[in-house]
Amino acid sequence: MCAATLAPGSDRCPQCGADQGAEPCPHCGAVAGVSANGELRFRCDVCGGPRIPVADARVKRSGREVPLLQKARAAASARSVWRAAGVAASVLLGFELLLLAVLLLLFSASVGLFTAGLLTMAPIAVFALWALRRAKARGRDIAPALDAAWVAVATDVARQAERPLTAGTLARTLRVTEPQAEELLALLEVNDLVRGAASAAHASGEPKLRIGGSPAEEIAANALAAEEEAFAAGQAERLPQQTAHVDPTKR
Incomplete structure (x- = not known):
């Protein structure tokens, strides 16, 4: 450092x-x-x-989380840039409105002056709205990329666990609270159902985890979509393709 x-x-x-x-x-x-x-x-x-910190030095990372963390950082940086541009344009628009009001008072209101003012301010107002919308859109890309990155690291921890993985163990390993660890375990289960990538714990015969409801499924779907997009962009090696065997009732 x-x-x-x-x-x-x-x-x-x-x-x-x-x-x-x-x-x-x-x-x-x-x-x-x-x-x-x-x-x-x-x-x-x-x-x-x-x-994503991992407290257990014995856990070997696969590196699948790196492009996703980079995507989240890029989205956060882009959001900051677009937000700053939107705020700057909004400030400029306010100055333009003040200037137009002063000119109308000094030189009396006229259609020509009012029209000229509108034509000057319209592009600035449009750009300010567009920049703020872009900032909001880029901000929505952060959470799915982070979810996918955490799922990738949690998968590495689960595959290398010497005994059935519990929420307490995962919480200590990733330095999160137990409720957050339970959510990660639920995401791992959804990840298993969607992609057929069973964890080492499941392969060793541990009973499958119970998923509480649709919020975890929605988060996992967004996380998996972000992960696939990052890998498709060529930012990391592609994952080996595996065929999912899902019960039709679960599908």
Whole structure:
């Protein structure tokens, strides 16, 4: 983080105290910690990009979450840009309205002046609305990409678990609350039904998890759509195609 020289085998930087056991950020490559964030859940302490911490060093990541985290970061950055453009255009529109009002007072109201003012402000108003709509649209892309990334990491944890995976174990491994871990387990179950990618726990004979209702299915559908879009764009290696065997009643 601070570019200091580290002694071989050091687990912490003597200059800034950065934990060298942390995983490198998939965005900036810095070996740094993460901080909780209301929208991104966890973000890199260096670049601010979304990250997924794994407390168990024995878990080997497949890397499927990287393009999805990059997609979420790109969406957040684009939203900020469009939002700033929309706010700037709105401020300019307000200034144009004030200027038109002053001119109408000084030079008396006239159809020509009023028309000229409208023709000047119309493009700015249209751009402001369009920019704010674009910001809102890009903001809607963040959550599905993050959901897909968390499902990918939770799948890695489930496949490498030595015993049946529980919400408590998953919560400790991914540093989330148990209700969030239970939701992830439900998403894994929906992911299993939709894509036929059974976890290691299921393969070992663990009873299938019960899904509480449609909200988890909707989140998983959005997450899977975001994951497929990211891989289709060539940002990562494609997943091996697997055939889903779904009971017609479940389908």
